[in-house]
Amino acid sequence: MKIGIVNDIAMAAEALRRVVAGSGKHEVLWVARSGEEAVRLCAAQRPDLVLMDLVMPGMDGVEATQQIMQASPCAILIVTAQPQDNVGQVFRALGAGALDVTATPLLMKGGAGDAHLLAKIKTIGKLIRVSLAEPAQAPRPAGGAVRHLLAIGASTGGPGAIAKIFGGWTPAPGTSIVVVQHIDANFAGHFAKWLGDQLTMPVRVIEEGDALEAGVMHVARTNDHLVLDAGHRMHYDANPRDYAYRPSVDVFFRCIAAHWEGEATGVLLTGMGRDGAAGLLAMRQAGKATIAQDQASSAVYGMPRAAAELDAAQRILSLDNIGVALRSRIGDHL
Incomplete structure (x- = not known):
């Protein structure tokens, strides 16, 4: 997949770039250092997936998600430090069209955060392509007492x-x-x-x-x-x-x-x-x-x-x- 990265912190942006590029399966299309720049780059070079930070000066990740989904719709994964500390923003971003949320991996190779992020990207790739077979049958529950x-x-x-x-x-x-x-x-x-x-x-x-x-x-x-x-x-x-x-x-x-x-x-x-x-x-x-x-x-x-x-x-x-x-x-x- 072609992936855009949005993060105003150089170290975090580099950590994300290394994880994506190091996978050998995805291409970093561009790196934006602000929400405003992300909106412009999505319009000029629409990626398959955007890794969007939440907390940025100026236009934050919620507003950037809203504008991208209106003007240049694409898959958006919220990747931000300590998402549990920004619950309100996370759910506003999900409501604006982001697919999921995960924490930013540390600037090191091979960490658990790297694998978790790549697993998220893989799942989103499947959703974008809608290449899944339907399950043969559902599990076996039964109805009941609730009216x-x-x-x-x-x-x-x-x-x-x-x-x-x-x-x-x-x-x-x-x-x-x-x-x-x-x-x-x-x-x-x-x-x-x-x-x-x-x-x-x-x-x-x-x-x-x-x-x-x-x-x-x-x-x-x-x-x-x-x-x-x-x-x-x-x-x-x-x-x-x-x-x-x-x-x-x-x-x-x-x-x-x-x-x-x-x-x-x-x-x-x-x-x-x-x-x-x-x-x-x-x-x-x-x-x-x-x-x-x-x-x-x-x-x-x-x-x-x-x-x-x-x-x-x-x-x-x-x-x-x-x-x-x-x-x-x-x-x-x-």
């Missing part, structure tokens, strides 16, 4: 979209919400805490063996796939191992289609790639309600577009209207 299961899948732009849908709304009693968001496992806890600060309901990361609870938003927390067993307990499964979308929305949606006996609604939000489209179709074919986000309100119209192409969504709605439709279908907590 209404609301399952949400999202990737690029998902955090902000989810916060907007549920802002000021608590679903009716008996509703359990499960969110499968493409985000690094190391940041899932911060994601759940950030959502909890925005919403009026409890938000919890899913631990191995947790049961579904009504009135709670459950958030997948690992890079393994989320599944649900016959006793309505949630587990993580590493298989299929070669699937780039981790955790996979398709896997969880297909579980619901195959085994959930009660009411269920599947919602596929903004994101790059095709994850969730086949699973949403399986839910529709199983008689569950299905919704996909429309193009105009999506940060990246990839996953919802794939669902529309498969006729997987009964309704294709703007982000605002998704919230209205869910309130109408599920009701409010009185």
Whole structure:
């Protein structure tokens, strides 16, 4: 891949350049020392992927991400020092269209940070090319006791979209919400805490063996796939191992289609790639309600577009209207 690097600190920019160039698989297309320069370079020489710092003088990484996604859309990975100390900025960048976040590796060869960054780049490369085979079958969970299961899948732009849908709304009693968001496992806890600060309901990361609870938003927390067993307990499964979308929305949606006996609604939000489209179709074919986000309100119209192409969504709605439709279908907590 052709990669652009954005970092105002010379040592950090050099560390990133060495990791990318040293892999032998990628090309450093350019290095920008400011958000403004990154926007200009993306317009002149659009890369496959941008490694974007967050904290910079002048235009920061959030604003640079917004402008690049508007003028010269491409994949963006937030690579910044101590991302856990800038949670608000991280989620604003993800909402603006960044795919994921990771820490800046140190200026040394062969460190764990190098391998982690290269693994992130490899995964994003797969998402860009959408060269993945669908899994042969989903794991074996079963439906259960919660009156209404609301399952949400999202990737690029998902955090902000989810916060907007549920802002000021608590679903009716008996509703359990499960969110499968493409985000690094190391940041899932911060994601759940950030959502909890925005919403009026409890938000919890899913631990191995947790049961579904009504009135709670459950958030997948690992890079393994989320599944649900016959006793309505949630587990993580590493298989299929070669699937780039981790955790996979398709896997969880297909579980619901195959085994959930009660009411269920599947919602596929903004994101790059095709994850969730086949699973949403399986839910529709199983008689569950299905919704996909429309193009105009999506940060990246990839996953919802794939669902529309498969006729997987009964309704294709703007982000605002998704919230209205869910309130109408599920009701409010009185």
